[in-house]
Amino acid sequence: MSRCAAQKGALSANRCAWWRDGALATAARAGSDARPMARIMSGVQPTGNLHIGNYLGALVNWVRLQAEYDAFFSIVDLHALTQRPDPEALRRAVREVAIGVLASGVDPERATVFVQSHVPQHTELAWVLTCLTPLGDLNRMTQFKDKSQHQPDNVNTGLFTYPVLQTADIVLYRADRVPVGEDQEQHLELARETVRRFNHVYGETFPEPQVVKSNAPRVMGLDGESKMSKSRNNEIGLFETADETMQKLRGAKTDPARLRKTDKGTPEVCNIFSYHGFFTSESQRAEIAAGCRSAQLGCVDCKKMLCQNLEQVKGPIRERAAELRSKPAELDAILAHGASRARAEAEKTMEMVRSRVGLGVRA
Protein backbone atom coordinates (compact mmCIF):
# COMPACT_ATOMS: atom_id res chain seq x y z
CA MET A 1 0.00 0.00 0.00
CA SER A 2 1.38 3.44 -0.87
CA ARG A 3 2.15 5.96 1.85
CA CYS A 4 -0.61 8.13 0.50
CA ALA A 5 -3.18 5.35 0.64
CA ALA A 6 -2.04 4.47 4.17
CA GLN A 7 -2.76 8.00 5.28
CA LYS A 8 -6.29 7.89 4.02
CA GLY A 9 -7.60 6.43 7.27
CA ALA A 10 -6.29 9.31 9.31
CA LEU A 11 -6.77 12.11 6.81
CA SER A 12 -9.46 12.65 4.26
CA ALA A 13 -8.51 11.43 0.77
CA ASN A 14 -8.43 15.04 -0.25
CA ARG A 15 -5.67 15.87 2.26
CA CYS A 16 -3.03 13.22 1.50
CA ALA A 17 0.27 14.14 -0.15
CA TRP A 18 -0.87 12.90 -3.53
CA TRP A 19 2.32 14.08 -5.23
CA ARG A 20 4.24 11.23 -3.59
CA ASP A 21 2.18 8.79 -5.65
CA GLY A 22 3.26 10.74 -8.71
CA ALA A 23 6.86 10.48 -7.58
CA LEU A 24 6.52 6.71 -7.14
CA ALA A 25 5.09 6.43 -10.61
CA THR A 26 8.07 8.41 -11.91
CA ALA A 27 10.41 6.03 -10.11
CA ALA A 28 8.64 3.08 -11.69
CA ARG A 29 9.09 4.68 -15.12
CA ALA A 30 12.77 5.16 -14.36
CA GLY A 31 13.04 1.46 -13.52
CA SER A 32 13.58 1.85 -9.76
CA ASP A 33 11.18 0.56 -7.19
CA ALA A 34 13.36 1.42 -4.19
CA ARG A 35 13.09 5.19 -3.98
CA PRO A 36 10.92 7.78 -5.67
CA MET A 37 12.89 9.90 -8.11
CA ALA A 38 12.87 13.37 -6.65
CA ARG A 39 12.12 16.33 -8.89
CA ILE A 40 14.09 19.45 -9.68
CA MET A 41 12.81 22.49 -11.49
CA SER A 42 14.59 25.63 -12.58
CA GLY A 43 14.25 28.45 -15.07
CA VAL A 44 16.17 31.09 -16.94
CA GLN A 45 14.88 34.30 -18.45
CA PRO A 46 15.33 34.90 -22.18
CA THR A 47 16.61 38.43 -21.70
CA GLY A 48 19.82 38.72 -23.70
CA ASN A 49 22.41 36.00 -24.03
CA LEU A 50 23.53 33.67 -21.27
CA HIS A 51 26.66 34.69 -19.37
CA ILE A 52 29.16 32.84 -17.22
CA GLY A 53 27.22 33.86 -14.08
CA ASN A 54 24.23 31.86 -15.38
CA TYR A 55 26.55 29.05 -16.39
CA LEU A 56 28.45 28.75 -13.10
CA GLY A 57 25.56 29.72 -10.82
CA ALA A 58 22.87 27.52 -12.35
CA LEU A 59 23.59 25.59 -15.57
CA VAL A 60 26.53 23.61 -14.17
CA ASN A 61 24.16 22.25 -11.54
CA TRP A 62 21.37 21.63 -14.07
CA VAL A 63 23.76 19.41 -16.01
CA ARG A 64 25.03 17.64 -12.88
CA LEU A 65 21.60 17.05 -11.36
CA GLN A 66 19.78 15.86 -14.50
CA ALA A 67 21.35 12.42 -13.92
CA GLU A 68 19.97 12.08 -10.39
CA TYR A 69 16.62 13.85 -10.60
CA ASP A 70 13.54 14.02 -12.74
CA ALA A 71 14.42 17.46 -14.10
CA PHE A 72 12.23 20.25 -15.53
CA PHE A 73 14.07 23.22 -17.03
CA SER A 74 12.21 26.16 -18.48
CA ILE A 75 12.96 29.20 -20.60
CA VAL A 76 10.68 31.57 -18.77
CA ASP A 77 9.41 33.93 -21.45
CA LEU A 78 6.37 35.05 -19.41
CA HIS A 79 8.75 36.44 -16.79
CA ALA A 80 10.64 38.32 -19.52
CA LEU A 81 7.44 40.18 -20.46
CA THR A 82 7.86 42.23 -17.26
CA GLN A 83 10.62 44.07 -19.15
CA ARG A 84 8.41 44.68 -22.22
CA PRO A 85 10.90 43.32 -24.77
CA ASP A 86 10.53 43.81 -28.49
CA PRO A 87 8.37 40.83 -29.65
CA GLU A 88 10.79 39.63 -32.34
CA ALA A 89 13.76 40.04 -29.99
CA LEU A 90 11.93 37.97 -27.36
CA ARG A 91 11.23 35.15 -29.84
CA ARG A 92 14.90 35.16 -30.88
CA ALA A 93 16.10 35.23 -27.28
CA VAL A 94 13.92 32.24 -26.34
CA ARG A 95 15.65 30.18 -29.04
CA GLU A 96 19.12 31.44 -28.22
CA VAL A 97 18.72 30.70 -24.52
CA ALA A 98 17.30 27.24 -25.28
CA ILE A 99 20.34 26.65 -27.51
CA GLY A 100 22.63 27.83 -24.69
CA VAL A 101 21.00 25.50 -22.18
CA LEU A 102 21.37 22.51 -24.50
CA ALA A 103 24.89 23.44 -25.65
CA SER A 104 25.95 23.66 -21.99
CA GLY A 105 25.15 19.97 -21.59
CA VAL A 106 21.48 19.70 -20.63
CA ASP A 107 20.30 16.52 -22.32
CA PRO A 108 16.71 16.67 -23.59
CA GLU A 109 16.50 12.88 -23.40
CA ARG A 110 17.03 13.07 -19.65
CA ALA A 111 15.55 16.42 -18.70
CA THR A 112 12.31 18.06 -19.77
CA VAL A 113 13.30 21.31 -21.50
CA PHE A 114 10.44 23.62 -22.37
CA VAL A 115 9.29 27.19 -22.93
CA GLN A 116 7.12 28.49 -20.09
CA SER A 117 4.40 30.04 -22.27
CA HIS A 118 3.88 26.67 -24.02
CA VAL A 119 2.38 25.42 -20.75
CA PRO A 120 -0.64 27.62 -19.94
CA GLN A 121 -1.08 26.05 -16.50
CA HIS A 122 1.75 28.29 -15.21
CA THR A 123 -0.44 31.39 -15.36
CA GLU A 124 -3.50 29.55 -14.06
CA LEU A 125 -1.66 28.36 -10.96
CA ALA A 126 0.00 31.76 -10.55
CA TRP A 127 -3.46 33.32 -10.15
CA VAL A 128 -4.51 30.78 -7.53
CA LEU A 129 -1.29 31.48 -5.60
CA THR A 130 -1.64 35.25 -6.04
CA CYS A 131 -4.90 35.00 -4.11
CA LEU A 132 -3.00 33.35 -1.24
CA THR A 133 -0.06 35.77 -1.11
CA PRO A 134 -0.17 38.72 1.29
CA LEU A 135 0.81 42.06 -0.25
CA GLY A 136 3.36 42.53 2.54
CA ASP A 137 5.31 39.44 1.46
CA LEU A 138 5.79 40.83 -2.05
CA ASN A 139 6.65 44.28 -0.69
CA ARG A 140 9.71 42.76 0.96
CA MET A 141 11.21 41.39 -2.26
CA THR A 142 14.54 43.11 -2.89
CA GLN A 143 14.58 42.12 -6.58
CA PHE A 144 11.37 44.11 -7.10
CA LYS A 145 13.06 47.16 -5.60
CA ASP A 146 16.17 46.67 -7.76
CA LYS A 147 14.21 46.11 -10.93
CA SER A 148 11.90 49.08 -10.28
CA GLN A 149 14.97 51.29 -10.01
CA HIS A 150 16.40 49.79 -13.16
CA GLN A 151 13.22 50.42 -15.22
CA PRO A 152 11.53 53.41 -13.49
CA ASP A 153 9.29 54.07 -16.51
CA ASN A 154 7.84 50.57 -16.46
CA VAL A 155 7.09 49.52 -12.89
CA ASN A 156 4.28 47.18 -13.92
CA THR A 157 2.20 44.85 -11.74
CA GLY A 158 3.90 41.81 -13.31
CA LEU A 159 7.21 42.98 -11.90
CA PHE A 160 5.58 43.02 -8.46
CA THR A 161 3.88 39.61 -8.69
CA TYR A 162 6.86 38.04 -10.50
CA PRO A 163 7.81 35.85 -7.47
CA VAL A 164 4.31 34.34 -7.41
CA LEU A 165 4.66 33.21 -11.03
CA GLN A 166 8.08 31.81 -10.10
CA THR A 167 6.49 29.87 -7.24
CA ALA A 168 3.90 28.51 -9.67
CA ASP A 169 6.70 27.42 -12.04
CA ILE A 170 8.22 25.33 -9.27
CA VAL A 171 5.19 23.83 -7.55
CA LEU A 172 3.41 23.03 -10.80
CA TYR A 173 5.94 20.18 -11.09
CA ARG A 174 5.88 19.39 -7.34
CA ALA A 175 9.64 20.04 -7.35
CA ASP A 176 11.68 19.11 -4.28
CA ARG A 177 14.77 21.08 -5.26
CA VAL A 178 15.59 24.18 -7.25
CA PRO A 179 19.14 24.77 -8.53
CA VAL A 180 19.65 28.56 -8.66
CA GLY A 181 22.16 31.29 -7.87
CA GLU A 182 22.13 33.25 -4.63
CA ASP A 183 20.04 36.10 -6.10
CA GLN A 184 17.00 33.77 -6.20
CA GLU A 185 17.09 32.74 -2.54
CA GLN A 186 14.55 35.28 -1.35
CA HIS A 187 12.13 34.17 -4.09
CA LEU A 188 12.59 30.58 -2.96
CA GLU A 189 11.87 31.53 0.63
CA LEU A 190 8.62 33.06 -0.56
CA ALA A 191 7.86 29.90 -2.54
CA ARG A 192 8.30 27.76 0.59
CA GLU A 193 6.11 30.13 2.59
CA THR A 194 3.42 29.92 -0.10
CA VAL A 195 3.61 26.11 -0.13
CA ARG A 196 3.15 26.03 3.64
CA ARG A 197 0.18 28.37 3.37
CA PHE A 198 -1.43 26.35 0.57
CA ASN A 199 -0.89 23.06 2.42
CA HIS A 200 -2.29 24.56 5.62
CA VAL A 201 -5.41 25.96 3.98
CA TYR A 202 -6.18 23.22 1.45
CA GLY A 203 -4.39 20.14 2.79
CA GLU A 204 -0.95 18.64 2.11
CA THR A 205 -0.47 19.21 -1.60
CA PHE A 206 3.05 20.39 -2.48
CA PRO A 207 6.55 19.54 -1.20
CA GLU A 208 8.56 22.50 0.15
CA PRO A 209 11.20 23.27 -2.50
CA GLN A 210 14.81 23.55 -1.28
CA VAL A 211 17.52 25.62 -2.96
CA VAL A 212 20.51 23.82 -4.48
CA LYS A 213 23.44 26.23 -4.70
CA SER A 214 26.46 25.72 -6.95
CA ASN A 215 30.10 26.39 -6.04
CA ALA A 216 29.63 29.83 -7.60
CA PRO A 217 26.35 31.17 -6.19
CA ARG A 218 27.30 34.82 -6.86
CA VAL A 219 29.64 35.50 -9.77
CA MET A 220 30.74 39.12 -9.83
CA GLY A 221 30.58 41.27 -12.97
CA LEU A 222 33.59 42.67 -14.84
CA ASP A 223 33.10 45.97 -12.99
CA GLY A 224 33.98 44.11 -9.78
CA GLU A 225 31.16 46.00 -8.04
CA SER A 226 27.95 44.08 -8.60
CA LYS A 227 26.92 40.56 -9.58
CA MET A 228 27.27 39.63 -13.21
CA SER A 229 24.01 40.49 -14.89
CA LYS A 230 22.59 40.93 -18.37
CA SER A 231 21.07 44.26 -17.39
CA ARG A 232 24.27 45.74 -15.90
CA ASN A 233 26.37 45.27 -19.00
CA ASN A 234 29.18 43.72 -16.96
CA GLU A 235 29.04 40.18 -18.28
CA ILE A 236 31.22 37.66 -20.08
CA GLY A 237 28.84 36.08 -22.59
CA LEU A 238 28.80 32.31 -22.91
CA PHE A 239 28.85 32.53 -26.72
CA GLU A 240 31.54 35.21 -26.96
CA THR A 241 34.69 34.45 -28.94
CA ALA A 242 38.08 34.61 -27.20
CA ASP A 243 38.79 37.95 -28.94
CA GLU A 244 35.51 39.45 -27.75
CA THR A 245 36.19 38.27 -24.21
CA MET A 246 39.77 39.60 -24.22
CA GLN A 247 38.48 42.97 -25.39
CA LYS A 248 36.19 43.10 -22.35
CA LEU A 249 38.81 41.73 -19.95
CA ARG A 250 41.24 44.52 -20.88
CA GLY A 251 38.94 47.07 -19.26
CA ALA A 252 37.97 44.84 -16.32
CA LYS A 253 38.74 45.79 -12.70
CA THR A 254 41.67 44.10 -10.97
CA ASP A 255 43.28 44.72 -7.56
CA PRO A 256 42.42 48.43 -7.07
CA ALA A 257 45.70 49.05 -5.21
CA ARG A 258 47.82 47.75 -8.12
CA LEU A 259 48.08 50.79 -10.35
CA ARG A 260 51.31 49.94 -12.20
CA LYS A 261 52.76 46.63 -13.36
CA THR A 262 55.65 47.17 -10.93
CA ASP A 263 53.25 47.39 -7.94
CA LYS A 264 52.91 44.18 -5.96
CA GLY A 265 49.34 42.84 -6.07
CA THR A 266 47.00 40.99 -3.72
CA PRO A 267 45.24 38.20 -5.64
CA GLU A 268 42.66 37.67 -2.87
CA VAL A 269 41.08 41.08 -3.59
CA CYS A 270 41.33 40.84 -7.39
CA ASN A 271 38.12 40.12 -9.28
CA ILE A 272 40.03 38.56 -12.18
CA PHE A 273 41.73 36.16 -9.79
CA SER A 274 38.29 35.15 -8.51
CA TYR A 275 37.39 34.04 -12.08
CA HIS A 276 40.61 32.00 -12.18
CA GLY A 277 39.10 30.11 -9.24
CA PHE A 278 36.49 28.66 -11.61
CA PHE A 279 38.46 28.10 -14.80
CA THR A 280 42.14 27.62 -13.90
CA SER A 281 44.00 24.61 -12.54
CA GLU A 282 45.30 24.76 -8.99
CA SER A 283 48.94 24.73 -10.08
CA GLN A 284 48.48 27.58 -12.55
CA ARG A 285 46.56 29.55 -9.92
CA ALA A 286 49.47 29.16 -7.51
CA GLU A 287 51.84 30.42 -10.24
CA ILE A 288 49.61 33.40 -10.98
CA ALA A 289 49.22 34.29 -7.30
CA ALA A 290 52.99 34.20 -6.75
CA GLY A 291 53.63 36.25 -9.92
CA CYS A 292 51.04 38.86 -8.87
CA ARG A 293 52.38 39.17 -5.32
CA SER A 294 55.95 39.62 -6.56
CA ALA A 295 54.95 41.90 -9.48
CA GLN A 296 56.57 39.43 -11.91
CA LEU A 297 53.25 38.89 -13.68
CA GLY A 298 51.29 41.84 -15.06
CA CYS A 299 47.50 42.11 -15.07
CA VAL A 300 47.31 41.91 -18.88
CA ASP A 301 49.17 38.58 -18.93
CA CYS A 302 47.01 37.29 -16.08
CA LYS A 303 43.91 38.26 -18.11
CA LYS A 304 45.27 36.51 -21.22
CA MET A 305 45.70 33.29 -19.21
CA LEU A 306 42.13 33.60 -17.96
CA CYS A 307 40.88 34.20 -21.49
CA GLN A 308 42.60 31.03 -22.70
CA ASN A 309 41.15 28.95 -19.88
CA LEU A 310 37.69 30.40 -20.39
CA GLU A 311 37.95 29.44 -24.03
CA GLN A 312 38.45 25.79 -23.03
CA VAL A 313 34.88 25.92 -21.67
CA LYS A 314 33.25 28.43 -24.03
CA GLY A 315 34.78 27.08 -27.26
CA PRO A 316 33.02 23.68 -27.22
CA ILE A 317 29.76 25.32 -26.04
CA ARG A 318 29.94 27.78 -28.95
CA GLU A 319 30.53 24.91 -31.38
CA ARG A 320 27.57 22.90 -30.10
CA ALA A 321 25.44 26.05 -30.20
CA ALA A 322 26.38 26.70 -33.83
CA GLU A 323 25.39 23.16 -34.73
CA LEU A 324 22.01 23.47 -32.98
CA ARG A 325 21.42 26.85 -34.63
CA SER A 326 21.91 25.20 -38.02
CA LYS A 327 19.11 22.69 -37.27
CA PRO A 328 16.07 24.80 -36.30
CA ALA A 329 13.63 21.90 -36.83
CA GLU A 330 15.55 19.82 -34.29
CA LEU A 331 15.28 22.58 -31.70
CA ASP A 332 11.55 22.93 -32.43
CA ALA A 333 11.10 19.19 -31.90
CA ILE A 334 13.01 19.22 -28.59
CA LEU A 335 10.93 22.12 -27.27
CA ALA A 336 7.66 20.61 -28.51
CA HIS A 337 8.46 17.31 -26.82
CA GLY A 338 9.43 19.13 -23.60
CA ALA A 339 6.23 21.19 -23.62
CA SER A 340 4.11 18.10 -24.14
CA ARG A 341 5.64 16.29 -21.13
CA ALA A 342 5.52 19.47 -19.01
CA ARG A 343 1.84 20.08 -19.90
CA ALA A 344 0.91 16.53 -18.90
CA GLU A 345 2.57 16.92 -15.48
CA ALA A 346 1.21 20.44 -15.04
CA GLU A 347 -2.33 19.30 -15.82
CA LYS A 348 -2.12 16.54 -13.18
CA THR A 349 -1.22 19.19 -10.61
CA MET A 350 -3.91 21.59 -11.77
CA GLU A 351 -6.63 18.94 -11.60
CA MET A 352 -5.75 18.48 -7.94
CA VAL A 353 -5.41 22.21 -7.28
CA ARG A 354 -8.73 23.05 -8.93
CA SER A 355 -10.45 20.36 -6.93
CA ARG A 356 -8.89 21.50 -3.64
CA VAL A 357 -9.61 25.20 -4.01
CA GLY A 358 -13.20 24.64 -5.20
CA LEU A 359 -12.96 25.22 -8.94
CA GLY A 360 -14.80 22.81 -11.26
CA VAL A 361 -15.75 19.32 -10.16
CA ARG A 362 -14.28 17.39 -7.25
CA ALA A 363 -11.55 14.89 -8.29
Ligand code: TYM
Ligand atom coordinates in the same frame (compact mmCIF):
# COMPACT_ATOMS: atom_id res chain seq x y z
P1 TYM B 1 17.87 34.60 -14.37
O1 TYM B 1 17.40 34.42 -15.76
O2 TYM B 1 18.24 35.98 -13.93
O3 TYM B 1 19.16 33.70 -14.12
C1 TYM B 1 19.16 32.30 -14.40
C2 TYM B 1 19.97 31.57 -13.34
O4 TYM B 1 21.30 32.10 -13.29
C3 TYM B 1 21.62 32.47 -11.94
N1 TYM B 1 22.49 33.65 -11.98
C4 TYM B 1 23.66 33.74 -11.34
N2 TYM B 1 24.31 32.87 -10.54
C5 TYM B 1 25.51 33.27 -10.03
N3 TYM B 1 26.05 34.49 -10.28
C6 TYM B 1 25.44 35.39 -11.09
N4 TYM B 1 25.99 36.56 -11.33
C7 TYM B 1 24.18 35.03 -11.64
N5 TYM B 1 23.29 35.66 -12.46
C8 TYM B 1 22.27 34.80 -12.64
C9 TYM B 1 20.27 32.81 -11.30
O5 TYM B 1 20.33 32.74 -9.90
C10 TYM B 1 19.38 31.75 -11.92
O6 TYM B 1 19.49 30.56 -11.21
N6 TYM B 1 13.71 34.47 -11.61
C11 TYM B 1 14.70 33.67 -12.28
C12 TYM B 1 14.12 32.73 -13.35
C13 TYM B 1 13.03 31.81 -12.87
C14 TYM B 1 13.21 30.63 -12.09
C15 TYM B 1 11.90 30.07 -11.98
C16 TYM B 1 14.31 30.05 -11.46
C17 TYM B 1 11.72 31.91 -13.19
N7 TYM B 1 11.02 30.86 -12.66
C18 TYM B 1 11.70 28.89 -11.25
C19 TYM B 1 14.08 28.86 -10.74
C20 TYM B 1 12.79 28.30 -10.65
C21 TYM B 1 15.68 34.58 -12.98
O7 TYM B 1 15.39 35.72 -13.28
O8 TYM B 1 16.85 33.96 -13.33
